[in-house]
Amino acid sequence: MEKLSTRAGYGKALVELAEKYHYYVLDADLAEATKTIDFSKKYPERFFDMGIAESDMMGTAAGLASCGATVFASTFAIFAAGRAYEQVRNAICYNNLNVKVAGTHGGILIGEDGGSHQAIEDVSLMRTIPNMKVLVPSDAVEAKYAVEAAINEPGPVYLRFGRYDVPVFNTNEDYSFTFGKANVLKKGSDVTVIAMGDMVYEALVASEELEKEGISVGVVNMHTVKPIDKDAIKIALESSGHIITAEDHNVFGGLYSAVAEVVAEFGGKISDRIAVEDRFGQSGNRPDLQKEYGLTAENIIAKIRNLMK
Amino acid sequence: MLAKEQLTQHAANIRANIIRGTHYAASGHPGGSLSIADIMTVLYFEEMNVDPKNPKMEDRDRFVLSKGHTAPALYATLAEKGFFSSDEIFNLRKLGHILQGHPDMKKIPGVDMSSGSLGQGLSIANGMALYAKANNKSYRVYTVIGDGEIQEGQIWEAAMSAAHYKLDNLVAIVDNNNLQIDGEIGTVMSPYPIDEKFQAFGFHVINIDGHNFEEIEHALAEAKTVKGKPTAIIAKTVKGKGVSFMENLAKWHGTAPNREQAEQAIMELTGGSL
Numbered sequence: 001m002e003k004l005s006t007r008a009g010y011g012k013a014l015v016e017l018a019e020k021y022h023y024y025v026l027d028a029d030l031a032e033a034t035k036t037i038d039f040s041k042k043y044p045e046r047f048f049d050m051g052i053a054e055s056d057m058m059g060t061a062a063g064l065a066s067c068g069a070t071v072f073a074s075t076f077a078i079f080a081a082g083r084a085y086e087q088v089r090n091a092i093c094y095n096n097l098n099v100k101v102a103g104t105h106g107g108i109l110i111g112e113d114g115g116s117h118q119a120i121e122d123v124s125l126m127r128t129i130p131n132m133k134v135l136v137p138s139d140a141v142e143a144k145y146a147v148e149a150a151i152n153e154p155g156p157v158y159l160r161f162g163r164y165d166v167p168v169f170n171t172n173e174d175y176s177f178t179f180g181k182a183n184v185l186k187k188g189s190d191v192t193v194i195a196m197g198d199m200v201y202e203a204l205v206a207s208e209e210l211e212k213e214g215i216s217v218g219v220v221n222m223h224t225v226k227p228i229d230k231d232a233i234k235i236a237l238e239s240s241g242h243i244i245t246a247e248d249h250n251v252f253g254g255l256y257s258a259v260a261e262v263v264a265e266f267g268g269k270i271s272d273r274i275a276v277e278d279r280f281g282q283s284g285n286r287p288d289l290q291k292e293y294g295l296t297a298e299n300i301i302a303k304i305r306n307l308m309k
Numbered sequence: 310m311l312a313k314e315q316l317t318q319h320a321a322n323i324r325a326n327i328i329r330g331t332h333y334a335a336s337g338h339p340g341g342s343l344s345i346a347d348i349m350t351v352l353y354f355e356e357m358n359v360d361p362k363n364p365k366m367e368d369r370d371r372f373v374l375s376k377g378h379t380a381p382a383l384y385a386t387l388a389e390k391g392f393f394s395s396d397e398i399f400n401l402r403k404l405g406h407i408l409q410g411h412p413d414m415k416k417i418p419g420v421d422m423s424s425g426s427l428g429q430g431l432s433i434a435n436g437m438a439l440y441a442k443a444n445n446k447s448y449r450v451y452t453v454i455g456d457g458e459i460q461e462g463q464i465w466e467a468a469m470s471a472a473h474y475k476l477d478n479l480v481a482i483v484d485n486n487n488l489q490i491d492g493e494i495g496t497v498m499s500p501y502p503i504d505e506k507f508q509a510f511g512f513h514v515i516n517i518d519g520h521n522f523e524e525i526e527h528a529l530a531e532a533k534t535v536k537g538k539p540t541a542i543i544a545k546t547v548k549g550k551g552v553s554f555m556e557n558l559a560k561w562h563g564t565a566p567n568r569e570q571a572e573q574a575i576m577e578l579t580g581g582s583l
Contacts, residue, residue: 045443046443053463053466053469053470055466056466059431059435060467060470061436063440066433067371067436067437069440087429090429
């Protein structure tokens with residue numbers, strides 16, 4: 001299976017969609033890393049490097065958007081959602097401006113840069129701001145669809161992308177992306193895993209493995225974390241014995257919380273979760289970090305086997 | 310150009326409505342609103358291409374009140390210009406009315422950008438100016454920044470950006486009233502020398518008396534002649550200007566006048582009643 005990072009998918013999408021839509025792209029001295037570099041070379045008149053000044057970048061994006069522009073503001077997730085949080089809130093979201101905040105390098109699984117750069121709070125921070133919508137694509141194919149969906153969605157959108165090359169699996173002919181509507185990749189009567197980002201593929205691997213043991217595991221790709229697809233959660237609750245969530249994000253405020261909020265409405269429960277258990281990341285290669293933080297298909301399998309005992 | 314008497318009258322009306330607004334709201338920031346009243350008068354009655362009947366006119370000049378807590382000055386100016394009825398001033402900061410405690414572009418005709426969280430306005434004004442450059446538009450962008458506000462680091466990020474992108478369609482006016490909540494800016498956290506700092510960041514800098522209409526007019530005219538760099542106007546002002554008992558006192562930063570004080574202030578300003 002081909003492997004590509006979702007940030008690469010973002011970069012490709014910016015170039016591929018540039019003739020169909022008009023937008024500006026801002027970056028904060030990370031164009032190589034956020035993959036906006038190809039756009040910057042092909043459309044220099046629509047690209048502004050704002051230097052290492054994320055707060056200023058968000059303000060500038062707001063100013064451009066207030067004049068009618070669609071703007072992508074790109075940097076690492078930790079700086080987009082963390083350092084510039086208040087600018088995103090007050091300059092962009094408070095005014096419901098058409099700025100798409102692109103946070104690359106989201107999660108623990110960005111690897112070697114370590115805990116200071118591993119954003120495990122970004123989905124939580126962005127999700128809590130009124131007007132903000134949150135998209136977390138699961139592979140490079142979906143990243144492009146997410147970018148286009150963000151362009152077509154009025155107002156601010158936060159997009160979270162990963163660093164490492166991961167399997168590109170959204171390649172079926174019937175693949176489609178609808179903003180706010182989860183993709184049900186598999187149905188399962190025993191357990192449904194509701195996952196976002198990199199963990200969707202891990203959930204698929206786990207599901208296939210468990211099928212051999214006669215355990216029926218559904219997989220829901222919750223690419224839109226806000227507004228979350230309540231119907232998909234309701235159906236999962238009704239059709240599976242258990243639901244669990246899986247995310248490369250802190251357990252507080254991310255997908256687990258978002259799903260729990262809906263489950264609380266419907267009166268069910270989340271039987272288990274795969275998430276970062278409220279601790280910071282650290283340096284390591286991706287496979288080692290996956291094991292250390294339990295962000296693996298194996299851990300999903302273990303948790304489901306435990307539920308089936 | 311308007312006659313000095315007309316400008317003086319507009320400024321007095323604006324100041325009186327700053328007093329009315331903060332008095333009836335029983336909160337708000339009169340001191341720093343009064344210090345920018347003359348600047349606001351020149352901007353809206355002489356300088357800026359805006360249309361009260363068409364607040365969203367596409368190629369209008371833009372204004373960002375970076376020191377957003379002095380919203381009463383902006384509201385009083387917009388009302389004086391005819392963007393909305395001056396009766397709205399009586400409902401400043403009240404639930405269900407348009408005039409929010411800090412400027413809100415979604416609710417208030419004539420407000421080009423919400424503000425209030427200090428340090429952000431210059432970045433936003435840069436974005437507006439950048440849009441004009443990128444789209445060959447001739448409109449200009451004005452922002453008023455507090456002298457205490459420039460303690461925020463983002464101002465200097467934005468100053469760097471404005472010069473880097475050669476935003477000669479941008480004018481940043483620093484309201485140098487010398488006072489912030491905790492006292493004199495030089496004592497709290499000195500940003501001086503303000504002019505040299507902006508100069509070092511690549512601005513064309515003009516020092517003026519922010520209560521002298523001619524100096525304000527000349528500075529804005531000079532800014533239009535500058536090519537390839539943004540202009541910073543450092544306006545020396547008096548906090549509480551125009552109200553005898555408010556001038557140069559930090560305590561009037563965020564204190565509303567009571568009835569007696571408001572009546573006296575308006576008597577001094579226009580001879581009118583509350």
